[in-house]
Amino acid sequence: MVKKLNYKFEIKGVNVFYGSKQAINDISLNIEENKITALIGPSGCGKSTFLRCMNRMNDVITNCRVKGKILLDKQDIYSDKIDPVQLRAKVGMVFQKPNPFPKSIFENIAYGPRIHGLGSTKAELSEIVLDSLERAGLINEVKDRLDDVATGLSGGQQQRICIARAIAVNPEVILMDEPCSALDPIATARIEELMNSLATTYTIVIVTHSMQQAARVSQNTAFFHMGDLVETGETGKIFTQPDEQRTQDYITGRFG
């Protein structure tokens, strides 16, 4: 019996242009719900651009045009009915360089809920903040110093603050753009373990230039190359028996 797959994102025929230069060539990809999907590929292959389409962060970039259908829960996120600001609360993002606001830890995490009306009193916000910190696995390390400035923490802790911050607005999807590339191996391992526990509640899509990380962390992997989607499938299969020669060449390090 084949289990019916639930797709959180159904992406069909997406093309992205920066001015006249095409960065994404007619890519279709489905993202499974409550799974971790990794996007891998060499530098400049378009994976970050593709990721940013999923929460319309490309809207902020001048000269960037996105064409195609991107369905989140069967709704086209580029339709006029969808407000990109609200979308970004549903689809959160964690960036490459940890970027907590230069405010207190509490303020960092309370900001999102506050502007989305998820809590207004100190008590309500406190509850959300503590819950997010717990889910991010950071609660024991910072519960006594919530008023300390977030930028005083180590890189790995800062990135977990960013994850907690993204969780605090109750997203359904978390997009991560090379979240560990600025971190040391132990911090990286912790965050990968965190992603594992988060996947039961959220759908996670991670862009990584480390194939090994994709192999460790994801259930599904998509390989991008020069704006094309070369292959996508279950991670174990991609890394032991890929279908495409290009995929095999890339993961064995036969070309950069």
Added chain:
Amino acid sequence: MSDHISSQFNNDILEINVKLTKMGGICEDNLKKAIKAITKNDSELAEFIIKKDQELDTLESEIDDLVIRTIALRQPVADDLRLLFAAIKISAALERIGDLTKNIGKRTLLISEEQPIKLREPIADLGKMAHVQLSKAINAHTNQDQDLAMQVWSEDVFLDKMYAKITTELVDSLRKKKHVEVGSHLLFVAKNLERIGDHTTEISEMVHYVITGNHIDKERPKKSI
């Protein structure tokens, strides 16, 4: 060994070890039954172990696939890598032991006449010793016990000595043209048991390798035939 930060990794290794343990259990049990079958001429038991060997083959394939997948996905190094490498070798050794045990069962079915007690007892003793060695080797692996592994490795020489003695007796009996059919089959059985002993030492060598990272360099003392 303490846990990895990645719980997935821990689970993968656990799964492989569970399968290995299961394989070892089936192997041990089958060998015990095979010795009983050959010494008591029990064909029902012989049929059982021949069928049971199929499970060992399946488990070996499963372990191979698991190990490959774990290496691809987890990029293990150091003791993790040695552990996975050892898992392949040990499962292969156990599968070979299973095959040899199956052959003993097959031989049991081929022997038609009652075996003289004089010939059966030494085989039973050889079998028991082989079984004890196998047991110890599997325990050494389960508990990561280096000393026990070394013990198995060095005591194989006694198995070889006993095998030599039995062989001499059997050949002697053949020369006298007494119980030729049974004697010939029992020769093969004895050889199988001696080979089982050799594979057992392979298992203990791997246990030593996982723990220390070194191969056992002392030449295993062999009693040449």
Added chain:
Amino acid sequence: MKKNNTPQDKRLLKRKRAESRLKAYGIVSICLALIMLITLMTSIGLNGYSALQQAYVKLDVKVESLNVLDEDGFFSKKKALLFNWDGVVRNSFLSNFPDVTKRSEKRALRSLISTNAGYDLRQYFKRNPSDLNKDITVWLTVSDDFDQYLKGRFNTSVPEKDRRLSNQQIEWIKFLSTNGKVDLKFNKGFFTNADSREPESAGILGAVVGSTLTLIVTMIFALPLAVMAAVYLEYFAKPGRLTDFLEVNINNLAAIPSIVFGLLGLSVFLSLFGLPRSAPLVGGLCLGLMTIPTIIIASRASIRAVPPSIKDAALGLGASKMQAAIHHVLPLAAPGILTGTIIGMAQALGETAPLLMIGMVAFIIETPDSFTSAATAMPVQIFMWSDSAERAFYERSSLAILFLVGFLITMNSLAVILRRKFEKKW
């Protein structure tokens, strides 16, 4: 023992020499600038320090209360205006010289005291009515020539008919001085009085208040507009010809001579809108227009200096561009904006030309009390005083210059301190 003849060594030596030369040029330039600054300040200071003192003459007076108070015992303005204060002063002063009888000599003597002495005496009794009906001693200002003579700034080598003080007057002055009837005290009036025709009564308070009111208008007008314009240009403007055009124009505005803003004020604010002439409101608007480009440029630079990752983080959480700008970027850009504002204000404080055009050069004797009352500003006051013939105004304008420069230095130092304090390391 190291050889230094190899080509690498020679190159290294040449490079080191070039570096030391460059350092030397830098130090020399700074020293030159410092020397010029010190020379300028010293010469102004030498001229101005004496303005901190004012010569007063000691007079014994007695004034009856009925001349000043009404039936209920309160100070009656009507009575005070009618009373001959000058007479009291004159009589008291002349009593020092019982031998002087001729009318012309009496007049010469009388002119040694400030013409405002009577007014000052009236103000004294207004503040201290308890001193009425008593024999008291007051110190009143002398005339500016007297004051300058005492300070040694009077040129006596000039022939008598060309001088403002005759030889006899000088004798009288000497007499008073040796008898302890005259003294140099701290010139409090400089800081508490508004402008006056007589240097001895002239002070900068009016100009200071005028400048302050003007600057307040400038700040309220310029700062919000400039910051919002900067935010718009950085975040909301679509790149294209129109935005480029705007940018070029803003940068040009910063380079326009300030007098043009004065002409603008004259034609638009005064003629077209009919706003009161010479008011801080108008002056503030003109200076505000002048300062807006400076603040826009500084604000844009600070906004750009905020790492884009902060804005991205806010947007990624679902904040709108406006929320991201106001909650996160502006607070981080605030130190830079503040610095730019303070520098802009300091510039505006020292501007004279536009204010001249809108009429703040009028002679205002009262401290302004609202944004629409006539006022003057400090640089304008200095300009007017330095135009005067009286020697005493020369020293006062020098002191006023020192005061203004001191104020500007304080404002700029504040800008530097604030910037250092809030600078964050990214």
